[in-house]
Amino acid sequence: MRALLAMAALRRHGARTLLAVLGVAVAAAMLLCMVMLSAGLRESFRELLLARGFQLRLSPRGTLPFDTEATIPGAAEIARQLRAHPDVVAVSAVLGGQLHVERGTESITAFALGVDPAVQGDYELLSGHDALAPDAMVVNDAFLTAAGARVGDTLEVAAGYNPQLRTYSGEQRLVVSGRARFLYLAGEQSAAALRRTTLQSMTGRARSDEVSLFMVRLKEGADVEAVRRWIQQNIPRVDAISTAEAMQRVDERLSYFRQLGFILGAVSLIVGFLLVTTLVTVSVNERVGEIAVMRAMGISRVHVVQQILLEGLAISLAGAVIGLGLGLVTARYLNSILSAFPGLPAAIDFFLFQPRSAWTALGLLVAVGIAAGVYPSWRAATLPIATALHEEAVA
């Protein structure tokens, strides 16, 4: 009965109700986007870091992974130390560098990763074979397009460019053995992976056995923080960064988006609240006589309050349902804008849909819908019946 009366009141001014629902829908869409933005980037980054199960990353002291050209010498000895720890399951040593491929008069530059293919955590092989042989490399689509090459081709590749002399420290013929997707690199960036020893010898880093990064996979259930502290104490040349710490640093750098999400989400909620409150209050003001008659007939205060709360809730729910669909489309569009950030890994999403985001947005809107009905329903419930009926009769 209450729901029926509430619906009848909303239907009486159809255009007005439709406009209010539309307003709440836009606010709901914005709210969903902002909830997705505030949690999405963090979650997306966490998923990316843990994609291959490596919980710790070791970079040269005072640097972040691949933030500078600094390297860690004595890779074999450090890897041996790490493997000796009972909680360590796998160690992947990675050397970063650049490869140059001459194509006609142009030189194509690609980011190169020197890895041990058996334990690498930097790429996923899409087709062909892994770079198991010393003269093999796997490359991404951007590399194949830029170099005009195919899997199976042999390319003249150089590394260790000296800008003073315009010479390379190493040149070698490498076979493109496979096609891969590099997890931590931007999609448009040309990239190749080859055996670490091959890249070390091409860049002149073989003697000192230098690498840029270690990735460490731990046993399931191992205390990551305890292992991190152990590494920090026993291998002073490196900084050990756990996934949680890396996420914290990303949070610090990109806190702007989280804060923007919070502010705009709050504004959306306020706008939705004001819209529903205004609409329901005006609706109550127009029905003062009707409500007074209901009360005079013996309808309880609780009944009137519930009916008016239901009106606000119905507008909020209808707006929320439309807004959630609208929000998903908007979030996709906004994500496509932000994914153009230079150097951003293709797997990172600023707006990540999770059921929790939708439920959070819906829950907030329901709460706002109920809150928006509190003032008008209080006003209706405390209406002096006799005075209201008298004024209505005079009017």
Next chain:
Amino acid sequence: MLLSVLPFIFALQGQTRTVAIGADLAADARIRVGDTVVVSGRPEVVEEAGGVGGDVAAGPLADTVVVSAIVERRADPSEISRNDYRVRLHLDQLERLIGYGDRVDRFAVGTADSAATERALDAINDAAFGFQAYRSRDIAVETSTTFEVVSRFHRAIGVITIVASAVFLLCILLLKVEERRRDVGALRLIGLSRWTVFRSVVIEAAFVSVLGSLLGVVIGWLTSAAVNSYYQAYYRTPLRFSIVTGDIVAFSVLLSLVLGVVAGALAALRLVRTAPLTLLGR
């Protein structure tokens, strides 16, 4: 490039060189102009110097220098997310401390005009010295990609906000005019024409819109000041994150005026088409 600095007060001996440090480093490390510090390209050298309680390292790996200036960070968007400290040293000193030899990362070359820039560019790129010269403009375009992306994102958010505001404004103004049903009915009954009633309702809606938008400008200006104050302190930069320009104010007022007039006209049309007695509830 990592350069460690340790504040270290001690008596000056002999010729000491000077450095300029960033205001954020000065504040965090409580360094003032005239203080003496040890600088090195290797953190452990500075740590050892501090650890022995006054036995300051000097030589090829560390130098004792006097802070001669504290400089504010430039209002450069590309430096926002970089929270590293800045120290400005003489070139030869930095080359020695970090073992860089007689090498630099880049040269900045001033030219007389754009034609001279082209000539210099060709001359440098033709020379076999391993240099690659770029126009400052091209580098600016390359490095500003990040901010163009953020800018596009802000524009998209702005459009969504405008749509939401427009719907909100339309709804509120329709409700406002609808509230005048009885007044309009009474006015019609005492002989006012439909056109007069229509104009009065539209003018009232326009007035409310302009008044509301002016109040919105004040709130926007205050919010903008708060945003700037917060983010300038958070990122330690003099960069202005939010600006309220004359164009923005004019756009906001005009938009709300147009929406107000449209909403007022729509509602007024409905009112003047309805019989006066119906408006009065008879």
